[in-house]
Amino acid sequence: MVGEIIRELRKARGWSQGRLADELSAHSGANISREYISRRWENGDTTPSAFWLRHLSAVLDVPLAILEDDDVNRRKFLAHTAAASVTPIIASDLLAAGFSARLDDLGPTMDDWQAKLVDYGTDYMTKGGAEIQRRLAVDLAVLQQQLDKPQMWAAAAWLMTLYAKTFPGSDGNKAVNWYRMAAEAADRSGEDDTRVWVRGRAAIALGYEGAALPIADRFADQALALSERPSLGRLNALMGKAHSAALRGDRASASALAEEGRRVFDRAGSYEQTSDYAVPWWRMNVFLSLLAARLGDEQLAGEAQEQAKHELPEELPRFATHLEMHRGLMLVRSGDRTEGVRQARVALDALPASKHSLTLRMLMAEVTDAAPSRV
Structure with a gap:
């Protein structure tokens, strides 16, 4: 566990293992190698000694207790990871929000958080990712002070999932780490619907982006194992896993998963049209449109697009x-x-830059790099 925490905190700072070794050597006056950090600490073979824990605490700028205790207080971890995951320009906002929440014993009520969830679901669909990321970072700093009830952990899970989506899944770091923490927050809520939705949403986000596919599959499998009840979480998990299969060239699995996704949609699809938390008919067809294009199925792609x-x-x-x-x-x-x-470039350029998203930029790269279908 300590090795995992070291790895997550190192990545949150954007450091390589070599950079961490250099910082530790300079701070401690003792030499330590990148290989030792990789093979001994982060792989879990050896727990750092008290000497190295003190210096890790200093160079990573975290309380020593976070590194000493295997049962890490996730609120502390969330606070440190959040601070490392946002740009310095909003540090003042984060500090003010966190202290205001601590000074005000009441803070936002559960009803307030539910209202925020509704607003974020709509705003994510229409506003730029940078604005959403900034607002979410501040609200997460506040909510982090209130994680004393299962319902608060559920609200945190939903907001953390949305926050993860403001980072590209392809960076192998921030997005995946936030999805993992969102899944843990969902588990702490004890709400099965939330547990399934968070994992399913992570699966479709990563699968649609074509990023971190083994992790997308893992989230999807977890969601599908948690409950067989038709739900938006299960639908997202199936479609995420279908995209992952398509990108691996497994046409049979992709088609079977998409067909099961259609059946789940028939029972669990949304009437809400403009929320990121919803999957109405048009959005289901957006999922199918990209899936068909990846499979080289021109007929299905055309039908879904129309x-x-x-x-x-x-x-x-x-x-x-x-x-x-x-x-x-x-x-x-x-x-x-x-x-x-x-055609893809013309479409992207026609959209105002303020409406661009990380996902669209990744899709442009996929179009540019795609190879002709062998079918």
């Missing part, structure tokens, strides 16, 4: 851009790389 465009709310132009870029990917997969890349 269905999605028919019901897509006008106030969500970013998703219309997704569909046009899926068309570009489909063209590349069919062998017309020049036209496919051109």
Whole structure:
């Protein structure tokens, strides 16, 4: 456990194992190698001695208790990881929010947090990721002070999942770490729906981005094992796992998972149209559109794109851009790389820069790098 904490805190600071070794050697006056940190500490073979724990505490800027105690207080870990995951420009906001929450024993009520969840679900669909990330960081600093009830852990899990989505899953660090903490927060809530939803949402986010696919599969498998009841969490897990299979070239599994996802959608799909927490018919077809493009299934891609465009709310132009870029990917997969890349680029450039998302930029890279389908 101590090795995992060292690794997470090191990554949160953006340090390599070599950088950590250099910092420790300079601070302690004793030499330690990158290999020792990797093979002995972070792999769990050896627990750092009291001497090294003191210096780790200093260079990583965390209380010694976080490194000494295997049963880590997750509120402390959350606070330190949150502080390392946001830009310094909002440090003042975070400090003010955290101290205000501590000084005000009452703080926001559960009803207040539920209202915030609703607002964030809608805002994520229409506003830029940078703005959402900043607001979420401040609210998480406040909520971190109130994690004394299961319902608060549930609210934290939902907000942390959304916060994870403001980082690219491909960076192998921040997004995945936040999804993992969101899953743990969901477990502490004791709410099965939340536990399934958080893991399913992580699976579809990573699967749609084409990032950290083994982790996407792991989250999906956990969600599917927790409950067989039709739900949005299960739907997201199935579609995330379907995208992961498609990207691995496993057409049979991708198609079977998508078909099961359709059946779950028929029983659990959303009427809410403009929330990130919802999966209405148009959004289900956005999932299917990209999946079909990845599989090189031109007929399914065209049908899904038409269905999605028919019901897509006008106030969500970013998703219309997704569909046009899926068309570009489909063209590349069919062998017309020049036209496919051109169409995807035109669609992305037509969307105001303030509406761009990390996912769209990753999708553009996928179109550019895609190879023609062998089918």
